[in-house]
Amino acid sequence: MGRGRVELKRIENKINRQVTFAKRRNGLLKKAYELSVLCDAEVALIIFSNRGKLYEFCSSSNMLKTLERYQKCSYGSLEVNHPGKDIEQSSYREYLKLKSKYESLQRYQRQLLGDDLGPLNINDLEHIELQLESSLKHIRSTRTQVMLDQLSDLQSKEKLMVDANKALERKLEEIYAANQMQQSWGEQSNAYSHHHQHAQSQGFFQPLDCNSTLQIGYGEPVSSSQMTTQVTDVQNVNGMVPGWML
Numbered sequence: 001m002g003r004g005r006v007e008l009k010r011i012e013n014k015i016n017r018q019v020t021f022a023k024r025r026n027g028l029l030k031k032a033y034e035l036s037v038l039c040d041a042e043v044a045l046i047i048f049s050n051r052g053k054l055y056e057f058c059s060s061s062n063m064l065k066t067l068e069r070y071q072k073c074s075y076g077s078l079e080v081n082h083p084g085k086d087i088e089q090s091s092y093r094e095y096l097k098l099k100s101k102y103e104s105l106q107r108y109q110r111q112l113l114g115d116d117l118g119p120l121n122i123n124d125l126e127h128i129e130l131q132l133e134s135s136l137k138h139i140r141s142t143r144t145q146v147m148l149d150q151l152s153d154l155q156s157k158e159k160l161m162v163d164a165n166k167a168l169e170r171k172l173e174e175i176y177a178a179n180q181m182q183q184s185w186g187e188q189s190n191a192y193s194h195h196h197q198h199a200q201s202q203g204f205f206q207p208l209d210c211n212s213t214l215q216i217g218y219g220e221p222v223s224s225s226q227m228t229t230q231v232t233d234v235q236n237v238n239g240m241v242p243g244w245m246l
């Protein structure tokens with residue numbers, strides 16, 4: 001019993017749709033390759049998935065040349081009949097070139113990320129491996145240089161902070177020495193003032209040592225009885241004594 005006819009409509013199940021796309025895409029690429037080999041035909045196949053992923057096959061070495069050949073065959077008669085559209089066609093060809101280059105770069109980027117490696121051969125895989133190793137070395141070298149620059153900046157900042165700390169320590173020592181000197185001068189001044197006031201108080205209020213007996217001239221002190229006897233003797237000699245002498 002043969003296979004039933006498959007109804008051509010969109011597959012609603014996402015997983016089944018992806019599986020069917022992968023199988024039929026590979027089959028279509030295989031058929032295009034077989035056609036180019038068996039019939040010596042120039043075949044170009046371009047497929048975009050629903051996610052915008054590009055799959056292509058070209059029997060020649062350059063897809064762009066095949067597209068240009070297609071453009072000449074498709075739009076050559078129009079260029080003859082409408083020469084005023086040369087600028088537009090030239091712009092369109094430039095657009096196709098840029099688009100092809102952009103898609104090629106996108107495909108190469110995906111391959112560097114590890115995607116779409118199935119169609120590549122050993123040489124292509126080795127080339128991608130060498131490119132990744134070179135990129136990794138460059139990244140590590142750049143990272144090391146950045147770390148060294150950051151370390152140098154930190155060392156410079158540390159040196160500036162150490163110098164500032166030493167300057168602050170010297171300033172604090174100077175302030176402390178000035179305060180100590182000022183305090184010492186204040187203590188000496190207070191001690192001198194107290195000693196001077198004490199000496200003045202002792203000089204003004206200390207009693208003097210003296211004899212209560214009146215003494216005029218030099219010699220031994222004379223008692224009151226002796227003075228009376230001397231006065232009597234003077235009266236006897238002169239006959240009278242002034243009143244202030246009595």
